[in-house]
Amino acid sequence: MNARYVLILSVFLLVSVTAVAQQKVNILEVPGYSQYCKIDTAGISVLPSGRFVKPAGQMARITHDPFGLSLSPDGKKAVTLHNGVITLIDLASLKTIRIPKYGTNKKDLPFRDGNFLGVAFAPDSRTVYLSGGDNGAVFVFDTEKLRIIDSLSLNGEINGKNYDDSFTSDLLLVTTTNELLVLDRGNFRMVRIDLATKKNVASIDVGRQPFGLSLSPDHKMAFVANVGMYSYPLIKGATEKNVDSIMITHHPYGDNTKESINGTVVEGRTIPGVGSPSSPEAMSVFTIDLIINKVISRFKTGYQVGQMIEGAEVVGGASPNSIAVGKSLAYVTNATNDNISIIDYKNNKLSGTIPIRVDSRIDKYRGYLPFGIALSKDEKTLYVALLGFNAVAVIDVATGTTVGLIPAGWGPARVRLSVDGKELYITSCRGFGAGPNGGDGFVKPPQGTYIGDIQLGLFQKVPVPNSKQLAAYTKQVIANTLISKSVMPDPKNPLPVLPGLTKTPIKYIVYITKENRTYDEVLGQLKNAKGDSTLARFGVHCEYTLPDALRVQLPNMNVSPNHIKAAQQFAFSDNYYCDSDASIHGHHWMLGVIPNEWVEANSNVSKTAKIFSKAPGRRFPGSTGSMDPEDYAERGGLWEALGRKHVSFYNFGEGNETAHNREIWTDTATGSGHVVMVPMQKALFNRTSHNYAGFNTNIPDQFRMDQFESEFTKMWITGKRKMPALITMQVPNDHTADVRPADGYPMKQSYMADNDLAVGRILHFLSRTKYWKNMLVIITEDDPQGGVDHLDAHRSILMMAGPYVKKGYVSHTHANFGSILKTIYNILDVPYVNQYDATGTLLRDFFTNKPDFTPYTLVRSDTRVFDPSVAMKRYGKDVDWRKIEKGPDMDDEEHERKDHEHAQ
Known part of the structure; x- marks a missing residue:
């Protein structure tokens, strides 16, 4: 390429960028982009996502997470099943x-052991059968006497084979044979229980983690x-006696690799493989x-791992979960793919797919998450609960088109038709969401x-609804979910309005997640923001939040001086919400993966880990801080999006x-x-x-900071590599x-003070590196479950720092994980992955085109609350304040000269 061509190309690109900057472009945002979260059961509620909900019809508020639903044959009552709870509803x-x-x-x-999915009425419309979940039983419940009248266990011997550690899942009553069909997710099977004899008469092996169960109209065929x-294996040779000595420090392999399929050796341990995601037992319908x-x-329904769909490789399984069965066809919801597979079971074949198409502006992204499904009696219409879209889709079977939407609450799970x-x-x-909780x-x-x-x-x-009402409902659902905005790109603003649309001086992003705090308890005392200082137990001079006995002992107690200082020096939001309730949701949402029906249901059931059980389902990953292969989105999330664009991270x-991992104070490697x-x-x-400790509150965040500073310095300051475009980082204490x-944590606030000092150290360190001049630091929480907030229980912490972040700024613009990911994708020129990214609020108000390169200087902790020297003592380490406050070594001039010459 000659110099003349380069010059012409450069001029062309400059003209093109200038032209783009002078023309308005359309972006998508949530309708609540300027509103705070609120519940209005008689009007419009604003969810943490910034979406609205105004459910159709008559409503009753019930216990959270009703994943089971059954209607009585006489059409007079319904039962919803929750974990450890049932609700009887007069229809x-x-x-x-x-x-x-x-x-x-x-x-x-x-x-007391919980419940999971399965509920079915008997013909008398009084007796109901309930899945007992963890205890492996089916409860027989009398809805008039309001008590359990019997219990039927799945454990025991059938045809010479003994089953133990069963875990009851979905179930159905077969009236023609007076039996129950019950799924056992512990032993990967379906059990037939004869209700006359109360005996288990058959056990049929099915696929992994059986979840949904249905029956043909003639009662001759079951669908699972x-x-x-x-089926997750143990390290070869692991026993209950040697388990602590045989563990490895990290995941053994990447998914769908030669090592994961066939096995490998890690840290001297023989690691069995998990096989292929194409296995017939994996994400399938039997x-x-x-x-x-x-x-x-x-049947392997939906898209398969490794397929190329719409220009992207499929990395997550289809997650088939619910089935509606007609006289010859069965319809299966594939949550991850936003579609429905059709099974021609009379001819034993897959006969097509119905894509769920709602709005051309977002159909190309995933996120509808079809879950519960019902088929009309004439088999002409399907009703599908869209877990990710707060609506029920109405689908015309003949044409395979989505003809409308019915407004639901947040996270619809089940839908049924009346008799x-x-x-x-x-x-x-x-x-309607949570609302305030303090x-x-x-x-x-x-x-x-x-x-x-x-x-x-x-x-x-x-x-x-008739066609006219359905059209009105559909219009309402779309308006509840997204709006199009015509905006003028501003080349001066460091945040492009669309991925890569305009140039940005920000080249490096550090995305930091912390654990479980709400806005009010940390930042609630800050001025010019919607906070409640009476809830600021983790703030500064917050001794007034202590019990009287401690208040006198700790005058002017400072728990989070670095959070307060950083928020005031840089920018923070008082209108930011985690979409998540708890960690298992949060570490999905924040990394660009919407929790699917399995994550939601599995996170809301009592379960006991039995990793040495013969029941393979008992070893299932019950993780909170990582994604399991069952959870992957079709195109993945943040990691996969960056990988597709060859953006370093x-x-x-x-x-x-992972599943039931050990977390002790010596597990410092990871x-x-x-x-x-x-x-x-x-x-x-x-x-x-593999040299940084993730979630483990036995390990001080100060230990993590030593690990981080050392590895960062070795790789990207004294090493030859440049800092990657994105760093993700967890500081969880x-x-x-x-x-x-004895370990330096005399009170609950000590953990927060440890975390606060870590945040101060991160900003102190990063702002003294050569990368700071082009850096953005985003600090948030994975979920807000540990605290209280006067505005909404989902409201949490969002702070941004860096030269191009406004100084002393409070953002009142709505924000959530989708907004954060949109910020990352827009700056790094990476296409959006799901609907929440695409419709996230654009946070342009955080940024300025007038950089201030002033570094951040940390504030040491209040040693009455947290003394880092005490916390590090058990590791034989002390805190080298001189080194920490000095920051990283200055750039090596000779190395920089060579790097410059190479770039030229």
């Missing part, structure tokens, strides 16, 4: 009875949807002939103040929690010890540190844990 009046009542003593809880990807008790077909087909019943996981004037409700409890579910009764601490072998995302595996005075 005429929508009056509800919760069992157990709030405040019931633990010893008197009827479902399996959401599991792998059909069972009930006459001969045999599986006759194994006469005239009404729809819809349940939603989170209803502060002046807040009255504690009977369910408590924890975010997962205060956030009620929703039951709706909606007349089946590196990870400290994210994604290293924070974990692993014995159940689970793959890590392939895109992440070779770009993550604001999660808090039990007090440990």
